[in-house]
Amino acid sequence: MVGLLHPGQMGAAIAASLVRGGHPVRWYPKGRGAATHQGAHEADLNPAEDLAALLAEAHVVLSICPATAAEEVAEPPVELRCKSTMIASAVGTDVPISH
Numbered sequence: 001m002v003g004l005l006h007p008g009q010m011g012a013a014i015a016a017s018l019v020r021g022g023h024p025v026r027w028y029p030k031g032r033g034a035a036t037h038q039g040a041h042e043a044d045l046n047p048a049e050d051l052a053a054l055l056a057e058a059h060v061v062l063s064i065c066p067a068t069a070a071e072e073v074a075e076p077p078v079e080l081r082c083k084s085t086m087i088a089s090a091v092g093t094d095v096p097i098s099h
Contacts, residue, residue: 001026003048003058003084005073007040011064016043028054055082 004015004027015025026048027040040047048054055061055077061084065073 001058003027003054003061004045005061005063005077006032006065006069007036007043007045008064009039011062012036012039012043012045014062014064015040015045019044026054026058051076052080055080055084058084060084 002015002018002023002025004011004025007015007027015027018025024046025043026046028051029037029040029047030051032040048057061077061082063070063073063077
């Protein structure tokens, strides 16, 4: 199973391709807006009720977000000690990320 954090326009499009290819994709809807919920629904993504369970069950976790949100999006998986392979793409290169 593939986990997807915050399926915005780009993330939902990638996830939809995975679903069409026969891969189950789950996402975590808590705190997300109506447009994100709609995009996830249109991409046939399955919601996860619990982020820790999503991270534990996923073989791979995708995170596709604006560079300005990269650290914020990465914090919960780090805090939950995610053991899945994480693939992150911070869209945009004009914002430096601290280490």
